[in-house]
Amino acid sequence: MTTLETNAPPARRPRVPPIVRYLARRLAIAVGLLFGSTLIGFLLVQAVPGDPVAANLSDEALGDPAAVAAFEERWGLDEPLPVQYLTYLGNLVQGDLGTSQHTGRPVLEDLLDHIPATLEIALPAIVLSVLLGIGIGMFAALRHGKAADQAVRVGSLLGLSTPPFWLSLLALYLFFFVLGLSPGGGRLSPEFSPPPSVTGLYPVDALLAGDLMLAWDAVQHAALPVLVLTLVTTATLVRFVRSALLEVLRKDYITAAHAKGLPSRTVLFRHLLRAGLVQIMTMAGLTFASMLAGTVLIESVFAWPGLGNYAYTSASALDRPAILGVTLFVAATYILINLAVDLLYGLADPRIRLS
Amino acid sequence: MSDELLAVEHLAVSLPGPDGPVPVLNDVSLTVRRGQIVGIAGESGSGKSMTARTLLDLLPAGAEVSGTLRFDGAELDHRDRKAMHALRGHGIAMVFQDPTAALHPMLSIGRQLTEHTRVHLGLTRTQAKAQAVELLEQVRLPDPERALRSYPHQFSGGQLQRIAIASALAARPRLLIADEPTTALDVTVQAGILALLDSLRSEFELSVLFITHDLGVLASLATHTCVFQNGRVVESAPTAQLLRSPGHPYTRALLAERAETAEVPR
Numbered sequence: 001m002t003t004l005e006t007n008a009p010p011a012r013r014p015r016v017p018p019i020v021r022y023l024a025r026r027l028a029i030a031v032g033l034l035f036g037s038t039l040i041g042f043l044l045v046q047a048v049p050g051d052p053v054a055a056n057l058s059d060e061a062l063g064d065p066a067a068v069a070a071f072e073e074r075w076g077l078d079e080p081l082p083v084q085y086l087t088y089l090g091n092l093v094q095g096d097l098g099t100s101q102h103t104g105r106p107v108l109e110d111l112l113d114h115i116p117a118t119l120e121i122a123l124p125a126i127v128l129s130v131l132l133g134i135g136i137g138m139f140a141a142l143r144h145g146k147a148a149d150q151a152v153r154v155g156s157l158l159g160l161s162t163p164p165f166w167l168s169l170l171a172l173y174l175f176f177f178v179l180g181l182s183p184g185g186g187r188l189s190p191e192f193s194p195p196p197s198v199t200g201l202y203p204v205d206a207l208l209a210g211d212l213m214l215a216w217d218a219v220q221h222a223a224l225p226v227l228v229l230t231l232v233t234t235a236t237l238v239r240f241v242r243s244a245l246l247e248v249l250r251k252d253y254i255t256a257a258h259a260k261g262l263p264s265r266t267v268l269f270r271h272l273l274r275a276g277l278v279q280i281m282t283m284a285g286l287t288f289a290s291m292l293a294g295t296v297l298i299e300s301v302f303a304w305p306g307l308g309n310y311a312y313t314s315a316s317a318l319d320r321p322a323i324l325g326v327t328l329f330v331a332a333t334y335i336l337i338n339l340a341v342d343l344l345y346g347l348a349d350p351r352i353r354l355s
Numbered sequence: 356m357s358d359e360l361l362a363v364e365h366l367a368v369s370l371p372g373p374d375g376p377v378p379v380l381n382d383v384s385l386t387v388r389r390g391q392i393v394g395i396a397g398e399s400g401s402g403k404s405m406t407a408r409t410l411l412d413l414l415p416a417g418a419e420v421s422g423t424l425r426f427d428g429a430e431l432d433h434r435d436r437k438a439m440h441a442l443r444g445h446g447i448a449m450v451f452q453d454p455t456a457a458l459h460p461m462l463s464i465g466r467q468l469t470e471h472t473r474v475h476l477g478l479t480r481t482q483a484k485a486q487a488v489e490l491l492e493q494v495r496l497p498d499p500e501r502a503l504r505s506y507p508h509q510f511s512g513g514q515l516q517r518i519a520i521a522s523a524l525a526a527r528p529r530l531l532i533a534d535e536p537t538t539a540l541d542v543t544v545q546a547g548i549l550a551l552l553d554s555l556r557s558e559f560e561l562s563v564l565f566i567t568h569d570l571g572v573l574a575s576l577a578t579h580t581c582v583f584q585n586g587r588v589v590e591s592a593p594t595a596q597l598l599r600s601p602g603h604p605y606t607r608a609l610l611a612e613r614a615e616t617a618e619v620p621r
Binding site: 251252253255256257258259260261262263266270271274275348349350351354 | 411413440441442443444445448449451453456457458459460461462463470471474475506508509519522523526
């Protein structure tokens, strides 16, 4: 790390800018990971106990060997596993995720139908939790060891250890049943029909269509799942931000910034937060990815037709192409977010950008 | 006495501990005159750095302070945080032991040399940058223009300490506290930093409080030296006299230790 005493900062210019080399390496790793996750996903789905034939055919059809054979041939189940996998990969490269055994529709179409619903609650939730997490985590770190800090720690631990589905039920009971503030489950009230699809996010599409009543109804429906998701992820982020900033607070350069006589606001936001931000964004990215994958129970409680709900129904029906599709989507999200975070690291940290 | 810049009288500091306050400084008194380099010597834990931190109000939360502070002719109330903080950077500045840790790794050198001058001296961006270039020249850093666009990891320890000194001097302080500024550096680089501090003192009419565990370093640098042990000043005398005929057994012990480990004649 430390360079020798030289006359000037390094003047040598490598042929490829370091940031490009850095990104190329990350990209190659991402492609490899994606490939690996198809294999693992494929094998895991095979390993699930249960017979897709039994799960999808009626008792009557199961008694008929011809029907079973037809089903197996239709889905390629009579081929050896490696052939099945290669076929799957071959289709995947062409953007074909297969056909759902349960809905009979292409898995890609099913996914595209359900993803916007999940994004509709996950996007506001991650934005809110990052803002709250940084705010509360910073507040606690600056009051390290004092009563306010203890309160934040206990509060976030409580948030972490509360099961999300229970929190969902509680929220639904309180705001829908007792207070009557929430319109209940689903994305829209029965009297409304979905706005013309542009982004797939109902409140946004409704606004684009100029229908304020519809937008308001969609927002009211999304409010409770967003609240629950926000509470759960904020708890994680608060703890992370707090410990990341506590570590930075101990650094000499923070003391030095105070000693220079900078206003404390400058020290907090320019020096402290700047140093912790990359780590915090990493955590926020991973939290967002796990949010997309982990909304199963919350979506079930709120009858929210998102990815979680789709994963749940596919799993119950042992719908292998659909399960694999969801798995791949989640894996790709993780990998993409990691790639974005790596890019952010490269931009934010001169030690990576320049060396 | 009109050439007195800093006077510390009967300073006592205690930090919160698990079983009540733990005293770290006891009845510490010292005076720094304008343009004078005063040395503070002692082992780690003797209260040297605590004295520096008290002057800049950088003590941990819950610290208890008593005693009198006088800076530039004005009585200072250590409980008046606003008045204490007003001194930071502009009245009293500090250089830290490890320059690789004391500069923000993600902010450019230019940024770190100008952010406080714009606050304290009300300089515009262009003026602050011109002043930063001038300062880097004064601390003998080659190619200042380029250095401003660079980041700390691109420099060596000795270069970083020069940059840290430039940053400390940027807001034109009257007192510079140098807390073991050469300890983390190579022996060959140390001498350069010491010479630099001495020449800056006369250029900027600066007073320096030089903290070190190495009495020998003070020989050619400080006119007056205070020896700290366990949070007290055990001996305070002109440096030459103190080195020639140390009065306190602890000072003699420090000197003897130095004679055993010394490799560089000064």
